[in-house]
Structure formats: C-alpha cells, structure tokens
Amino acid sequence: xxxxxxxxxxxxxxxxxxxxxxxxxxxxxxxxxxxxxxxxxxxxxxxxxxxxxxxxxxxxxxxxxxxxxxxxxxxxxxxxxxxxxxxxxxxxxxxxxxxxxxxxxxxxxxxxxxxxxxxxxxxxxxxxxxxxxxxxxxxxxxxxxxxxxxxxxxxxxxxxxxxxxxxxxxxxxxxxxxxx
Amino acid sequence: xxxxxxxxxxxxxxxxxxxxxxxxxxxxxxxxxxxxxxxxxxxxxxxxxxxxxxxxxxxxxxxxxxxxxxxxxxxxxxxxxxxxxxxxxxxxxxxxxxxxxxxxxxxxxxxxxxxxxxxxxxxxxxxxxxxxxxxxxxxxxxxxxxxxxxxxxxxxxxxxxxxxxxxxxxxxxxxxxxxxxxxx
Numbered sequence: 001x002x003x004x005x006x007x008x009x010x011x012x013x014x015x016x017x018x019x020x021x022x023x024x025x026x027x028x029x030x031x032x033x034x035x036x037x038x039x040x041x042x043x044x045x046x047x048x049x050x051x052x053x054x055x056x057x058x059x060x061x062x063x064x065x066x067x068x069x070x071x072x073x074x075x076x077x078x079x080x081x082x083x084x085x086x087x088x089x090x091x092x093x094x095x096x097x098x099x100x101x102x103x104x105x106x107x108x109x110x111x112x113x114x115x116x117x118x119x120x121x122x123x124x125x126x127x128x129x130x131x132x133x134x135x136x137x138x139x140x141x142x143x144x145x146x147x148x149x150x151x152x153x154x155x156x157x158x159x160x161x162x163x164x165x166x167x168x169x170x171x172x173x174x175x176x177x178x179x180x
Numbered sequence: 181x182x183x184x185x186x187x188x189x190x191x192x193x194x195x196x197x198x199x200x201x202x203x204x205x206x207x208x209x210x211x212x213x214x215x216x217x218x219x220x221x222x223x224x225x226x227x228x229x230x231x232x233x234x235x236x237x238x239x240x241x242x243x244x245x246x247x248x249x250x251x252x253x254x255x256x257x258x259x260x261x262x263x264x265x266x267x268x269x270x271x272x273x274x275x276x277x278x279x280x281x282x283x284x285x286x287x288x289x290x291x292x293x294x295x296x297x298x299x300x301x302x303x304x305x306x307x308x309x310x311x312x313x314x315x316x317x318x319x320x321x322x323x324x325x326x327x328x329x330x331x332x333x334x335x336x337x338x339x340x341x342x343x344x345x346x347x348x349x350x351x352x353x354x355x356x357x358x359x360x361x362x363x364x
Contacts, residue, residue, distance in 0.1 A: 007324045009300030011214045014221070020231045021213070027235055028209055031242040032201040104199070161198050168191050175183040 036096050044089050051086035055079040070127055074120045081113060107154050114147035181255050181325045185211060190251030204245075208238065212255075215323045216262050222307060222319040223266035233269055237262040256330040259320065263334055270312075306356045314349035321346055 036044070058079030062072050088106070121140030125133040181189075188211060195204040216237060220230040240261045241254075248254065303322070307315050320331045328346075332339040 006300055006303070007215075007322060010304055010322055011218055013301055013304050014218075014227075016214070016217070017227070017231070024213065024231065024235060024238070025205075025209055028205045028238055028242070029202070031239055032196075032205040034201075158198075161194060165191065165194055165198070168187055168194065172184060172187045172191075175187060179182070179184065 036092070041093070041096075044093055048086050048089045048093070051082040051089070054082045055086065058082070068128070070124055074124060077116065077120060081117075104154070104158075107151055111144070111148050111151045114144045118144040185325075186252050186255075189254040193245065193248050193251035193254065196245045208241070212238075212258050215325055216258060219259065219316075219319050219323060220262055220266055222315050223263070223312070224269055225308075229269060233262065233265045236265045240265075255325050256333050259326060259330075259334045263316075302357060302360060303353070306353055306360060309356050310349060310352055313345060314352055317342060317345040318349045318353060 058075040061067060061075045062079070065072070065075075067075070118140035121133075121137045125137035188207060192204050192207040192211070195201075195207065213234070217230055217234050220233045220237075221227060224230055224233065237258065241258055244257070244261075248257070307318060310318065317331065317335070320326055320334070326334060328342050329339050332342045335342060
C-alpha cells in the first residue's frame with residue numbers, strides 16, 4: 001500500500017452521510033450565487049425608476065408633443081431601450097441576484113444599440129442643423145466610442161481567461177499522461 | 181496534492197472568474213469535501229460539528245475567491261480557514277489546550293516516516309488516541325494535500341516546528357500501533 005493509497009483508504013473508512021452531502025452541495029451552490037448587496041439593490045432601484053421615468057416622458061412626447069417625426073422616432077427608440085433595461089433590472093430585483101451572464105450577453109449588443117443611438121442623433125443633426133442638435137450628435141459619437149471601448153475591454157478579458165483555460169486543460173492532459 | 185489536483189484548483193478559480201459558477205461549486209466540493217471533512221473530524225471529533233465547520237469553511241473560501249489570484253494557493257488557504265474554524269469551535273467548547281513543541285534536533289533520516297504497511301483502519305483508529313497537536317499534523321501529513329511548508333503556513337508555525345511535531349507524532353503513533361498489535 002503506497003502513501004497515496006493510505007490517503008484514499010483513510011478517506012474511505014467513514015462513509016459520508018448522503019443527506020449531509022446533498023445539503024452541503026445545495027448550500028455551496030447557493031454560496032456561489034452572486035447576490036445583490038444593499039448598495040447594488042439601491043442602484044438597481046434607481047436605474048429602474050430612471051428608465052421607467054424616461055420611457056414615460058418619451059411616450060408623452062410621442063403622443064402629445066409637437067416634435068418632428070424624426071425626433072418622435074428617436075424618442076420612441078430611446079424609450080423602448082429604457083423599457084428593455086428596466087425589465088431586466090426588475091427581473092434582477094425580483095430574484096435578488098446580479099445576473100452576470102445576462103449582463104455579459106447584453107454588453108455584447110451594447111455597441112449595436114449605441115451605434116443606433118449615435119446614427120439617429122447624427123441624422124437628426126443633419127436634418128435639423130443647429131448648435132443643440134450638433135451637441136447631441138457629439139454626445140452620440142462619444143457615447144458610441146465609450147461603449148465600444150468598454151465592450152472591447154470585456155472581450156479582451158474574456159479571451160484571456162479562455163486562453164488560460166485552454167492552457168490549463170493542456171497542462172492537465174500532460175500531467176495525466178505523465179502519471180500513466 | 182498531485183499536479184493534476186493543483187491544475188484543477190487553478191481551473192476552479194478561473195471558472196469562478198469566468199462566472200462558470202456551477203462548475204466551480206462542483207469542483208470545490210469534489211476536491212475538498214472528503215479530505216477537509218476528514219481533517220475537521222480529527223480536530224473536533226463530532227461528525228455533526230465537522231459538517232457544520234466544513235460548511236463554514238466553504239462559505240469563507242467562496243467569499244474570498246474574488247480576491248484569489250493563484251489557484252495553486254487554494255489548498256493551503258482552504259485548510260487554514262478550516263483550521264481556524266475548528267480552533268474557534270474548540271475554544272468555544274473550552275476543549276482547546278495550547279500546543280507545545282519539543283525542541284530537540286530531528287534526525288535527517290526519519291525512520292518513522294513509512295506507515296504504508298500498516299492497515300489504514302488501524303492507523304485511523306490509533307490517530308484518535310493521540311493528542312490534538314500530533315493528531316492534527318499527522319492527519320495533514322497523511323492527507324498529502326499540503327507540503328511541509330504549506331502545513332507550516334496552515335498551522336502558523338515554522339517548518340522546523342512542523343517537522344518536529346511530525347517526528348514525535350510518528351513515534352507516538354508507532355508506539356500505539358505496536359501496543360494495539362500486541363493486544364491483538
């Protein structure tokens with residue numbers, strides 16, 4: 001009997017309680033769930049209120065405002081995006097969890113949404129030349145650049161982690177082969 | 181721990197960072213449930229208390245995972261957390277006596293190092309008869325999850341002290357095993 005066998009034999013002398021094992025596994029899975037802190041909860045509530053407020057204002061502008069059709073379209077798009085965000089935040093609040101995977105998936109489509117907003121603001125600036133629409137167009141471009149930069153940064157981190165995982169899998173295979 | 185297990189520890193930390201939490205949770209249980217529970221049972225004796233302490237240990241480990249950069253440091257960290265939990269438990273039950281160490285030089289060739297020919301069940305039963313300090317160091321040694329330096333780190337003592345405790349613990353275990361053999 002080698003020392004590793006002694007280890008394994010010692011560990012197998014006392015059979016583990018199946019009930020306690022199942023309980024522990026459930027508890028460990030809960031421990032790994034990312035729960036919302038008080039600060040995150042307050043931030044999410046504020047985000048929901050802001051997004052819903054914006055969507056209400058957008059609806060009022062579209063229904064009762066005297067804006068150009070192009071501007072009404074913009075309000076409509078921005079209002080819809082706000083409502084989508086609010087729905088996701090409400091879902092997170094209901095579950096009391098930070099849904100990191102969903103947020104990561106959303107960060108992938110964020111540049112497309114930012115591009116849409118930017119294009120609408122630029123089209124508006126071209127159609128209605130003026131200092132105000134120019135300022136909004138500059139805001140749109142800045143917003144797009146920031147969104148793309150953040151998305152790129154996230155993709156680089158994800159790629160690095162994936163590469164590290166592949167390396168570790170190869171190292172594991174090598175260790176496995178050298179054991180045989 | 182084997183090289184394979186250390187790589188699995190690295191993967192566990194990586195999966196946590198990748199938000200692959202189910203796999204990370206399963207890996208934590210697979211790697212550490214049995215050996216850490218065995219260690220805790222040798223420390224606190226009651227099985228129910230050991231399970232509670234294991235849960236407490238895993239909770240602290242999971243909370244620390246976001247700050248963990250080196251997955252290879254995970255085994256020592258898990259055992260350190262488990263040990264602190266066990267000592268706190270013993271103090272609360274007033275079962276804890278300070279550990280003292282002999283200061284004699286340890287021979288380079290340790291003739292008591294091999295227990296591979298002994299029956300595991302006999303070693304397991306005899307471990308229970310040793311004082312806590314010896315039982316702890318021998319348990320960590322037999323579990324093979326940590327090097328002497330890591331055991332020293334876990335126990336918060338110099339490596340020399342671990343070697344010393346291990347030497348005398350092996351002698352004590354050998355003597356008790358011989359007594360058991362004579363009786364049988």
